[in-house]
Amino acid sequence: MTVYTDLPAQHDHTPSYTAHLGQPTGALVPIRLRTTLPVTQVSVKLVRVGEIETHPAEEVPAPANETRPGRWFEFLLPVHSAAVRYSWLLELPDDHLNLTMSGLHHVRRPFRDWFQYLSGYQAPEWAWESVFYQIFPDRFRNGDPSVSVQTGEYQYNGRDVFQVPWTTAPDWNGDIHGHYGGDLSGITEQLPYLTELGINALWLTPIFESPSNHRYDITDYRRIDPHLGGQAAFDRLIGAAAQQGVRVVLDGVFNHVGNENALFKAALASEDAPERSMFTWRSDHPLPYHAFFDVPTLPKIDYASLEARNEFWDGEEGVVRHWLRQGIAGWRLDVAHMMGVNGTDDDNLDLHRALKTAAREERADAYVFGERFFDPERALQGGGEDGAMNYHGFGLPVMQWLSGQSYTLRPSRLNGGEVVELLWDAYHALPPQMALNMFNLLDSHDVPRALYRLGQDRVRLRAAVTLLMGYPGVPCLYYGTEIGLSQTEPAAMPFCRAPMPWPDQGGTPDQWDDRLRQDVQRLIRLRRETPALQRGSLRFLLAEDDAIGYVRELDGVRVAVLASRDSRETPTTLTLPDGDWRDALSGEPVGSGTVQLRLAGGRVLIQS
Incomplete structure (x- = not known):
């Protein structure tokens, strides 16, 4: 693929080029282009009522304090619909070029490549400034042995x-x-x-009353599991977290319930029960109701039922509303792509729009993101989820490239050019706010641990964390990654859910890599102190078989994030954009232009 940073024409979502994001339909939004090309005219093409309109842009003075070379052009973009697609047309003395998200081209590109302006959408911008930490509660820390499950206490299944x-x-x-x-x-x-460590947001996997250790089979959505400490422990956590500047997001299991849930028991007991409509029944299958992957203990909720919608979000006491009122900052939606009506995923996007509306009515900056393992583009257009777990557009390709194997542990020869192409395609397919909302991760409770996939190679793990902390979206560490927590067997669940090896709870020094933790801490601090890494634009700088890199830019500040999957100290030759660069962590000058850098473990450079 073409790797570019200093194109001779630039436009993106940042304030230098787009005056305001999320303005309402009917607004006129100033958009700008900077170019060093000998243009004779610059125009904007936009799509309205299915047709392409072309409007001239006006040459304007460079913004105050702007030092980059080039002429500036401005156009007042009419926000005529929920999502406006547009591109730039540059006329030259003997040529013309089209500028889209995918670069400069001689021919018109597909609409999917055009820039997007999303109207009327207000992002939960606190998430852009956050570094999340995922906790699987049963495996993080035992703080109150008196509430722990006892052997033989009850039976399940x-x-x-x-x-x-x-x-x-x-x-x-x-x-x-x-x-x-x-x-x-x-x-x-x-x-x-x-x-x-630098964490300022938590995602907790389910904490409601459930019989299993993972708690995705919920018995009561309005009761914190007594074996986690109950309501009192929840209140203490939310209060202490707020005092320390930490937001908490809960796991919303709204596709299915546990078979011990009172709603399902009532539905199963009588065909006349009002709860009966909340599930989909069938006579042509050994299991008489639809369930998550036909697992009998996980009956699927049918949102054709008004009772179901009222129970979970539409009702004043709906689950989504209930916990937002008690201080949580948002919801992660389990198997978001599977929710639907009549045992299917039909009406999926409409359901997410309704859920999101309820969440924002309770908390204006609630962050709602879905578990979507696959391409989430269709779901992320502003009305429903704010973002998705970015397996597709970050975690899976990056880890596959670094490890040489897929998340199912199949061998892979994915090279740097391919991974950059996939990352760029996924990024530019989304409106800019959605791209910045994406929930980026390397591993989780559902896939093998990052360090295990990397063959216990801590140098490559540092490279992975470097790429994570620099990439557009909301970074999340899985508990224990920062100290080198791994697993013992070649599969995901349950081996990726090992307990955190606290020294005072039986952990040994060899299980706790303090140097790695310090490196991760420094990268988190850099992320949180650098606005360009939180909300800046993205352009790729490097795409070789064994090394990749990208540049984030905001208000004239540029940050380059680079990584190699070669753990040796082999230097990589690359060309940096004009300007003087230094290592963002050590302060060491690295020069400009064509340089040779050691990228093992990752490097972050900033233009000084």
Whole structure:
């Protein structure tokens, strides 16, 4: 693919080029282009009522304090619909060029490549300034042994639950019945550790009453699981987190319930029960109701039912509203792509729009993002989810390139050119606010641990974290990644859910890589202190088989993020954009133009 940073014509979503994001329909928004080409005229093409209109842009003085070379052109973009597609047309003495998100071209590009202006959408911009930390509560820390599940305390799906010693590695036998005893008090206890690391937002996997250790089979959505400490522990966590500047996002399991949920029990008990409509029934299958992947313990909710919609978000006491009123900052939507009506995913986007509306009515800056393993482009147009877990557009390709294997551990020869092409395609397919809302991650409770996939190579893990902390979107670390927590077996669940090896709870020094933690801490601090990394534009700088790099830019500040999958100290030759550059962490000058840099473990450069 073509790698470009200093194109002779530039336009993006940042204030230098787009005056305001999210203006309402009917507004006129100043958009600008800077070019060093010998243009005779600059115009804007926009799509209205299915046709392309062409309007001349006006040459204007460069913005105050602007030092970059070139002439500036401005056009008042009419925001005539919810999403406006536009491109720039540059007339030259003997040629003409089209500028779109995908670069400069001699021919008109598909509309998908054109710039997008999303009207009337207000992003939860606090998320752009956040670094999240995902916690699987049962495995993070036991802060109150008195509430832990006891062996034989109850049966689930015909089998006794049991307590697992904290230092025991997960195995198939434990799967969903073995409880380690992590709880909300343990999270509250370690908030100082997390804030010292630089974390200012948490995503907790489900914490509502459930019989399993993962709690995606919820029994009662309005009751915090007593084995996590109940409501009192939740209130303490939310209060302490707020005092320390940490927001908390909960996991919304709204596609299915647990089979011990009172709503499902009532529906199962009587065909006349009002709860019956909340599930989809069938006579042509051994299982008489639709369920998540036909797992009997996970009956699927049918949102053709008004009762279901009222229960979860439309009603004044709906689950979404209830917990936002109690201080959470948003929702992560489990299997967001599967929610629907009549046992299908029909009406999926309409449902997400309604859910998001309810969330924003309770909290104007609520952050709602969905679990979507695949291409989320269709779902992210401003009305529904704010973003998606960015497996498709970041985590899966980056980790596949670094590790040489897919998340299912299949061998892969993905090279740097291919991964950059995929990243760029996913990024420019979204409106700019959506791209900045994307929830970026390297691993999670559903895929193998990053360090395990990287063959326990901590140098490559540092490279992965470097790319994560610099990329557009909201970065999230899975608990323990910062100290080198790995796994013992070649699969995802349950092995990727090992307990955090706290030294005072049985962890050993070899399980706690403090140097790695310090490196991660420095990268998090850089992310949080650098606005260009939070909301800047994206352009790719480097795409070789074993090395990739990109540049973020905001208000004239440029930051280059570079990484190699070669853990050796082999230098990489690359050309930096004009200007003097230094290492953002060490302060070491690196020059400009064509340079040779060691990129093992990742490098971040800033234009000084």
